[in-house]
Amino acid sequence: MAEPAAETAFADEALTHLDTLYRGALRLTHDPDAAQDLVQEAYLRALRYQHSYQQGTNMKAWLFAIMRNLFWDRFKGARKEDVSLDDVGDFVLFEKLRDEGARPESDVLDKIAASEVVAAVDKLPPLHREVVLLVDVEGFSYKDAAQALGVPIGTVMSRLHRARQQLQKSLFEYAVESGIVRPGGPTQVSQA
Amino acid sequence: MKCQECADKLDRFVDRELTNTEALEVQLHLEGCPDCMEHYEFQEHLKRLVKHSCDCDVAPVAFREKLRQILS
Ligand SMILES: [Zn+2]
Numbered sequence: 001m002a003e004p005a006a007e008t009a010f011a012d013e014a015l016t017h018l019d020t021l022y023r024g025a026l027r028l029t030h031d032p033d034a035a036q037d038l039v040q041e042a043y044l045r046a047l048r049y050q051h052s053y054q055q056g057t058n059m060k061a062w063l064f065a066i067m068r069n070l071f072w073d074r075f076k077g078a079r080k081e082d083v084s085l086d087d088v089g090d091f092v093l094f095e096k097l098r099d100e101g102a103r104p105e106s107d108v109l110d111k112i113a114a115s116e117v118v119a120a121v122d123k124l125p126p127l128h129r130e131v132v133l134l135v136d137v138e139g140f141s142y143k144d145a146a147q148a149l150g151v152p153i154g155t156v157m158s159r160l161h162r163a164r165q166q167l168q169k170s171l172f173e174y175a176v177e178s179g180i181v182r183p184g185g186p187t188q189v190s191q192a
Numbered sequence: 193m194k195c196q197e198c199a200d201k202l203d204r205f206v207d208r209e210l211t212n213t214e215a216l217e218v219q220l221h222l223e224g225c226p227d228c229m230e231h232y233e234f235q236e237h238l239k240r241l242v243k244h245s246c247d248c249d250v251a252p253v254a255f256r257e258k259l260r261q262i263l264s
């Protein structure tokens with residue numbers, strides 16, 4: 001039986017990672033109420049299984065693993081719908097933009113609204129979305145992301161790479177639709 | 193280092209996942225190659241953009257308080 005003081009210390013430390021868990025749950029569920037339910041259940045479970053947490057390892061990754069496993073348990077059907085991103089191909093936004101005659105950084109990235117970036121992240125299949133959340137948003141190392149997701153580091157890297165390509169593709173489509181980039185650009189052959 | 197090798201390592205360079213030696217090799221290539229440098233700066237900027245677009249959501253104060261009470 002843990003000392004009450006030790007338990008409070010555990011809860012206090014666990015709660016320092018609340019924003020990371022909440023953001024992750026929000027981006028996975030797209031629903032603030034569902035996110036709170038998920039996070040609350042994750043914390044209760046964490047407290048119950050705190051003996052299985054190894055001191056000195058990454059508590060944030062451990063907590064995230066509990067939360068996302070609960071998510072996948074509850075939304076099992078979603079796993080089947082998780083489309084593969086294999087067909088994205090090698091989309092390199094940077095090169096695409098240069099082909100279109102734009103200056104990729106100053107002309108485009110500076111003009112994309114945060115809400116559009118969030119929308120592009122939300123459009124990713126969940127298995128790819130969570131890698132972007134961990135590595136890009138929360139700053140996890142590949143190793144910690146692999147621990148949180150229960151996959152090898154190589155899988156983290158390949159999912160991340162494909163997710164970024166899909167993300168860039170969405171942002172490019174947005175840039176074209178919103179007129180940030182003129183389709184065809186200067187490289188377009190004139191249709192005489 | 194060739195541009196292709198640099199491109200292959202760009203993800204890991206941006207994510208600070210290369211060994212010190214590898215990172216130094218990429219750094220040296222970037223300093224001598226404006227094309228790759230521009231690509232690197234773009235990727236770095238995109239990563240920052242993703243972070244700052246998504247990290248502004250924080251847990252509501254009332255929810256944090258509720259959890260604190262449940263867990264203590
Ligand atoms: Zn180069």
Ligand SMILES: [Zn+2]
Nearest residue numbers: 244245247248
């Ligand atoms: Zn921010």
